[in-house]
Amino acid sequence: MVAFRSEIRNSPTQQTIKVFLSDESLDNDIKHYLENFNEIELVEIRKSVERNRVSENITIFRKDGVDINSLQVKIDESLNQYFDGK
Numbered sequence: 001m002v003a004f005r006s007e008i009r010n011s012p013t014q015q016t017i018k019v020f021l022s023d024e025s026l027d028n029d030i031k032h033y034l035e036n037f038n039e040i041e042l043v044e045i046r047k048s049v050e051r052n053r054v055s056e057n058i059t060i061f062r063k064d065g066v067d068i069n070s071l072q073v074k075i076d077e078s079l080n081q082y083f084d085g086k
Contacts (some may be wrong), residue, residue, distance in 0.1 A: 003083040004030075008068055015068045019058040020048070022068055027056055033082065034054060034058065034075065039066040 006019045019034075021027060027045050034043045042061040048054055062071050 004079055006072055008072055011053060014061065017060040017062075017068065017072050019060065019075070019079070020054050021058070022054075024054055024056050030079070030082075031058055034060060037071075037074070037078075039063055039071050040073070053068075 002022060003025070004019055004021045006017055009018050010018050019030065021030060024033045029045050033047055034040060039062055040060055043060045044061075045056055046058045046059050060071075062068060
């Protein structure tokens with residue numbers, strides 16, 4: 001089973017990255033883990049409204065000037081290492 005997946009989303013004001021965890025009990029741990037990235041402005045846990053999805057997601061807002069695609073790659077690589085160590 002995949003531990004997580006991430007998606008780039010377009011919001012009305014800016015692009016964000018949403019991380020969907022297979023185990024939602026880890027949402028707070030992963031939120032705090034991601035808050036240590038220098039490229040990230042804000043990390044929020046939000047209720048998911050999409051169908052066939054987990055009930056919560058982690059929404060990541062990047063700092064100005066940070067490339068969204070590069071940030072997603074960095075997050076994915078880091079989370080893969082995080083979950084491989086578990």
